[in-house]
Amino acid sequence: MLPIQSNGYSVFFDNSLASLKEFLNTSDYSKVFFLTDLNTSEHCLPLIGKYLPELDNYDIIEVDPGEENKNIDYCIGVWQMLLDFGADRNSLLINLGGGVITDMGGFAASTFKRGIDFIQIPTTLLSQVDASVGGKTGIDLGSIKNIIGTFTQPKAVFISTEFLKTLSKRQLVSGFAEIVKHGLIADKDYYYQIQNIDIVDPPAEAIYRSVEIKNHVVTTDPFEKGLRKTLNFGHTIGHAVETYSLKNDSDPLLHGEAIALGMICESFLSHKHNGLGEEDLKEIIRYIRSVFPDYSFKPSSYSDVMEFMKNDKKNISGNIGFALLKEIGQCDYNIYLEETQIIESFNYYNSLLNQ
Template identity: 50%
Template sequence: MQPIKTSGYTIYFNDDCYGYLQEVLTYEKYSGIFILADTNTSQYCLPNFLAQVPTELPIEIIEIEAGEINKSIETCIEVWHALTDLGADRKSLIINVGGGVVTDLGGFAASTFKRGMDFINAPTSLLAMVDASVGGKTGVDLGVLKNQIGVINNPVAVLIDTQFLETLPQPEMRSGLAEMLKHGLIADKKYWDNFSDLTGLTTDDLGVLIHWSVEIKNSIVEQDPNEKGLRKVLNFGHTMGHAIESHFLNSATPLLHGEAIAAGMVLESYFSMIKGFIGREEYETIKSVLLSIFGTNDFTSEDIESIMALLVHDKKNEAGKVQFVLLESIGNAVINQEVENALIINGFEDYQK
């Protein structure tokens, strides 16, 4: 697969990842290399990755606990302390090997330690490959509130080795599909149509779809790197989805990011239909595809009340008003749409039918 060039860095795939690493470690003369991983990727991904890192420089491993609950400023402080204790400086390099928690938190830690050091993202989950590691967003959660603290800062490069997906549990693979489906819904109907039937999907097919998904996201980000307008379309499903994810984060049954976003996309597609942007047939198609992959979550009236209260913290809000991304059609989205509380409640009722 051909590398994808952005205005600030390049995204490499599979074998090209390690050719690039050899080049950058030879010519950049970094003072030290630090690899951030979580307890899962440290066990399942890091050995293979380290075997292909061509350098005689000592490599220090910093390990954090896995899970969204650890995407916090407290964990970031621990990383900063580890970097300090291990002698990192501004000429050091951090390589973030992991899913979205690792790439988001690691990118933020690197962007702020000593006012900024280079970092490379090596995403190991499907979700991180097609979303979290691309676009320069870094940051941590504030309690249960998603991605409230952070900066937009590009990595030196992104290294997508799809072999890491062989280590991924099935629920995590399914979680990543949500962002890929979103890319089709907001920007490319032909891409969406490729997901109407996943029964014959091969590993090679998935590799092609990952590359295609990254191209879609990169094209949007390149036109609006600081999310002043067009880039907001990438938040389709996320206004409701992040509130749902936040609500269940500390519960006995937390949802994976993709599971929450899938529910959010069904709800926001319903809002799109009721507001007259899409027809009922398009809505029913979207709902059918998403629920066939992710199933239906049960929401009590107390859950819905809590989720609606969390909407006020969404990052897209302006002047205290919740701003939604809705669909004009499959493949086209519209930003900055308000949705009445009564419509949100009706959306949950329709979702659970």
């Protein structure tokens, strides 16, 4: 599989850790840092050591895992460690982890000393097919996700399915939601093909196709003026429900689980307001519910979820914008809906659970 060319950088697949070695050998960074979390230190750093045994001149900055730590306090910790370890403008930060690490590390690097180089080594399925490609970096502020951040491209992305072997099934299924989304918004054949793959052992070819789809969108529209908004399918409602769940549930939804729910609600909205056929709607609901867990989404939570949705940074002048399907494999954007219409989709979701 040839590297995919993005906005000024390459995404490496086959034997990508050999490509990482070559990348480091042919560059002359004054210092190299790895940003990890406790889990990727344990499971992923040893793989780097296996492929690059001669790499010994680096420092490790390790943070606690989890979305709740993707915030300014942890970011200050990263900046402080870079300072303490003597990072200069010619330093490289290697983000080794899931989307929390690639987002926060990208943000820390893009702002430290007005920007140092960074590369992404995504280690979850979600970060491989989504978070590590496209140049969005960021952190959460309070309960508002990704509200602080930059558009900054990495110097390279290295994807290896070897990292996925230590991920839990729940995390793999969560990441799979973005693969489903890519099929739904851009490639009908791919949407049907992925139904035959083993989610707990996803083939590199499926990850490659997903990155191709995302990359086509983000290279066409790097700053989300138009086409890139299609990547938000399932996310307007999904993000708000994810935020609600993080605040209220003892075992909160994972990102992809919330996006799965969001894709069902937004498919309903696509049917009502954007011409998605009833057969397509039924097919999407059938498939998503066969893969992802249902969520008990109480009517008493609707107002909180609506509030989170109103805070979404993609809204303009208080209007809630959606990307909605026209058919499986085709998506439109800039469709603005009213609160009552959105709540109808929550009721529809709940009615499915009672059938």
